[in-house]
Amino acid sequence: MISSVTSVKGRIARIDIVLAVVIGLAAVAFMVRQSADETRDVSLLAAPMALFVTTPILWRRAAPIPALAASLVALLVYALLFAGGGLVTCFFTVPLLLLFSYTEGAGLPRNESWFGLFLALAFATTISLTDGPEGADDASIILFAPLTVGIWGVGRLVRRRADMAVELEARTAELRAARDERARLEVATDRARLSSELDELLQRRLAELAQLADAGAREQDPQDAAAALVRIEEASRGTLEEMRDVVGVLRGGDDDAPRDPQPTLTHLDALLVRAKGAGAQLEVEGSPRVLPPGVELSAYRVVEHLLDALADAPGVDVIVHFGDDALELIVSGPAIAFTVLPPKVKVSAPSLPLMVAEVVAARLVTTRESGPLPR
Numbered sequence: 255m256i257s258s259v260t261s262v263k264g265r266i267a268r269i270d271i272v273l274a275v276v277i278g279l280a281a282v283a284f285m286v287r288q289s290a291d292e293t294r295d296v297s298l299l300a301a302p303m304a305l306f307v308t309t310p311i312l313w314r315r316a317a318p319i320p321a322l323a324a325s326l327v328a329l330l331v332y333a334l335l336f337a338g339g340g341l342v343t344c345f346f347t348v349p350l351l352l353l354f355s356y357t358e359g360a361g362l363p364r365n366e367s368w369f370g371l372f373l374a375l376a377f378a379t380t381i382s383l384t385d386g387p388e389g390a391d392d393a394s395i396i397l398f399a400p401l402t403v404g405i406w407g408v409g410r411l412v413r414r415r416a417d418m419a420v421e422l423e424a425r426t427a428e429l430r431a432a433r434d435e436r437a438r439l440e441v442a443t444d445r446a447r448l449s450s451e452l453d454e455l456l457q458r459r460l461a462e463l464a465q466l467a468d469a470g471a472r473e474q475d476p477q478d479a480a481a482a483l484v485r486i487e488e489a490s491r492g493t494l495e496e497m498r499d500v501v502g503v504l505r506g507g508d509d510d511a512p513r514d515p516q517p518t519l520t521h522l523d524a525l526l527v528r529a530k531g532a533g534a535q536l537e538v539e540g541s542p543r544v545l546p547p548g549v550e551l552s553a554y555r556v557v558e559h560l561l562d563a564l565a566d567a568p569g570v571d572v573i574v575h576f577g578d579d580a581l582e583l584i585v586s587g588p589a590i591a592f593t594v595l596p597p598k599v600k601v602s603a604p605s606l607p608l609m610v611a612e613v614v615a616a617r618l619v620t621t622r623e624s625g626p627l628p629r
Contacts, residue, residue, distance in 0.1 A: 274354065278308040281346035288341060300336050300396045307332055308346060314357045319366065322354045322373045325381065333384035344385045351377055355402045359409020360416075368411075371406045452497065459493040479513050487544055491520075517552040520572060522557060529561045530570040530587075540576030554582055560585040 284302035306328040313321035329347060354377065358370025378398035463486060470482030517525070539627040545553075557572060560583075564570055570587035 266316055266342060270303060270312050270316075274309060274312045277311060277346055277349055278305050281305065281308050282347045283342070283529060285341070285616055297336065300332075300341060303332055303335070304343075304346065306352065307343075314353060315361055318354075318357050318361050319373065322358065322377065325354065326377045328372060329377065329380050329384070331367050333380070333556060340387055344381060345380045345383070348606075351381060352405050355405040356409040359406040360412045361409070367406075367410065371403070374406060375399060375401050387568060399456055420475060421579065455493070455496055459489070459496075463489055463493075478531075485493060486551060495548045517554040518547070519545070519553055521554065522572065522574065525558060525571070526561070526572055527552070529558070530564070534570040534572070534587075537571065539573060539574070542576055545581065549581070553583060 269413050281304040287299045287300070289300055303556045310325040310328070313324075329343070332343070333341075351374065355371075355374040358374055359367055378401075382398055423621050429518040434615060437627065466482060466486045470479055473479040473482055478557055506567055526536050544550075553574075559589040561570070561572075564587040571585070573582075573584040573586075575584070577616070
């Protein structure tokens with residue numbers, strides 16, 4: 255609201271149009287009344303000529319100083335043209351003086367505002383000297399000057415408050431930008447630190463894996479070599495989990511993003527306990543080894559869905575058989591009534607090399623108590 259009062263715009267405001275119309279009509283009506291007075295020698299032209307004095311109020315905010323100067327010149331000419339009639343103009347010139355005084359104080363910078371005050375005092379002096387047959391008395395002259403300065407001072411206070419508000423907004427924007435920049439720098443610093451930690455972690459873990467591989471290469475006994483490979487696998491998985499934690503922090507801003515590794519066959523034991531309780535049993539046959547991630551994930555999902563088809567009762571067994579070129583999953587237990595399951599679930603990965611395995615069969619075997627599944 256303050257900014258709309260103190261801003262100098264390049265167009266005429268709607269409120270200025272209303273003021274110009276109201277003051278102009280009042281001036282014309284007042285002059286018509288005086289011209290009809292037989293005791294005054296006032297020409298009827300004084301009524302429309304008064305509009306030349308009031309019309310510049312339209313530009314009081316668009317061009318404060320030119321508008322006041324134009325109204326002052328029009329008032330001087332008006333007073334010279336109708337000097338002998340004893341016109342009383344204070345009815346419409348005093349409101350003009352008050353409006354112009356306020357606008358010169360509120361709508362202009364400091365130096366220009368002082369010049370506007372000088373014009374406003376000249377306008378007030380002109381009113382005092384030309385109003386009535388012999389001009390205003392000394393009391394009126396003394397009154398107009400402080401009144402003009404006071405209204406101009408109110409405008410200056412409003413202007414100062416508006417400038418302070420603008421400065422405060424600019425300062426707030428600077429502080430907000432500085433805060434955001436500081437937060438960005440802190441995040442960048444944390445990410446740089448975590449990146450350094452990740453680099454150190456990789457170097458340390460890779461060195462450990464290299465030592466385990468060298469030790470395994472020197473083993474002559476196949477069982478010891480297999481045990482060395484198991485240790486390498488465990489160390490590799492531990493490294494991946496730590497890397498996921500660090501990368502999850504580096505990624506930032508997405509707390510809901512999954513950071514846990516994709517399930518593999520090593521997670522079947524936990525899945526079995528979680529789905530069917532401690533009474534369920536997991537048996538691994540053949541030569542356990544690490545399979546391609548896609549194959550292990552598919553096998554895990556197959557077992558997970560088959561367990562969902564079994565009732566929550568004791569006697570659930572899962573057998574994982576590692577063959578030379580296939581992975582066989584056997585899930586047995588009491589089935590849920592009226593559940594229809596496909597006899598075979600096959601997950602293949604023919605494009606993978608030697609370690610490729612296929613889930614060639616996943617058979618649901620029911621107990622005698624539950625009876626065979628409906629076909």
